Amino acid sequence: MKEPRDEDQLLTEYFNISVTPSPELVSNTIQRIHGRGRIRMLAGLMSLQWLILVLSGICFLAGPAALQWKISMGLLFILLPMIAAALVMYRTMGSGGGSYESSPNR
Amino acid sequence: MMTDKQLVEGCKSGQQEHLELLIVRYRDDLYRFCRHLTLNRQDAEDLFQEVWVRVVRKLEKYDAQRPFKPWLFQVAFNMYRDHYRKWKSVYALWTWLSSDAELIQIRDPASSAEEKLLRNEEHRLLEECLRSLPKRYLAPLVLYYYEEFSYEGIAEVLGVPIGTVKSRLNQGKKLLHNLMKEMK
Numbered sequence: 455m456k457e458p459r460d461e462d463q464l465l466t467e468y469f470n471i472s473v474t475p476s477p478e479l480v481s482n483t484i485q486r487i488h489g490r491g492r493i494r495m496l497a498g499l500m501s502l503q504w505l506i507l508v509l510s511g512i513c514f515l516a517g518p519a520a521l522q523w524k525i526s527m528g529l530l531f532i533l534l535p536m537i538a539a540a541l542v543m544y545r546t547m548g549s550g551g552g553s554y555e556s557s558p559n560r
Numbered sequence: 561m562m563t564d565k566q567l568v569e570g571c572k573s574g575q576q577e578h579l580e581l582l583i584v585r586y587r588d589d590l591y592r593f594c595r596h597l598t599l600n601r602q603d604a605e606d607l608f609q610e611v612w613v614r615v616v617r618k619l620e621k622y623d624a625q626r627p628f629k630p631w632l633f634q635v636a637f638n639m640y641r642d643h644y645r646k647w648k649s650v651y652a653l654w655t656w657l658s659s660d661a662e663l664i665q666i667r668d669p670a671s672s673a674e675e676k677l678l679r680n681e682e683h684r685l686l687e688e689c690l691r692s693l694p695k696r697y698l699a700p701l702v703l704y705y706y707e708e709f710s711y712e713g714i715a716e717v718l719g720v721p722i723g724t725v726k727s728r729l730n731q732g733k734k735l736l737h738n739l740m741k742e743m744k
Contacts, residue, residue: 461733461736461737461740464682464683464686465686465701465705465736466705466706467679468683468686468687468705469596469701469702469705469706470705470706471683472588472592473591473592473595475587475588475591475604475605475608476605479587479591479605479608479609480580480583480584480587482605482609483583483608483609483612483613484576484579484580484583486609486610486612486613487579487612487613487616490613491616
């Protein structure tokens, strides 16, 4: 058996061993970059939608409509974006190909 | 062959093939850096991908006069540090659980079976010691021994003064030496 080598040499050897990544690493990385870009875009669109709906809601609720209408429309203003957000999240993360979470490396 | 600067400019103008070329160019170097930082294959691939997601996002802010590689490694190190802080406990548990299966294996056809076994054993011991080493000492060691960065280069990547790099290297080596002695 050989004597244990010098630690410096061992460290150099250890850190210079070739470690091979999986062959899909580059394609998965590109998919993740695109998936993340899509999510950011969707998040931006959803924020804009929220803002428009909230502003519309405030204008409507401040108007002369009957109370039951105001309540039902108020609920709709809250529920609609939530349903839309849930659908978008499901579409993006639950079944969307190439998204961050669906990457085989996760 | 296109330079890094040309590829970065191409990426900034939205050319996908330039991004792919850039990723392929640094695939092995960056992956190995991530692998040695995380000491775990799956985390290394995850970190590698996250680094490129951030690189693409931050490319507009990148100063093309600076060399690309140190900047890329700086992003990788910052992400590792942030990730490590955020997921410290989960990470520790995961690396502990996966420690036996994740060792780097020697693939040198010239070595005899006995030599390979001995070297794998040495590397297993070293990797166990590296896992126990405080994380602030790991990155300077990786950069110093593998990437052969200068002290200035390491200081730039880690965002610390040169004196700190030197002291962390020395302390890291001492700690590693003691850990290896304890484990033997």
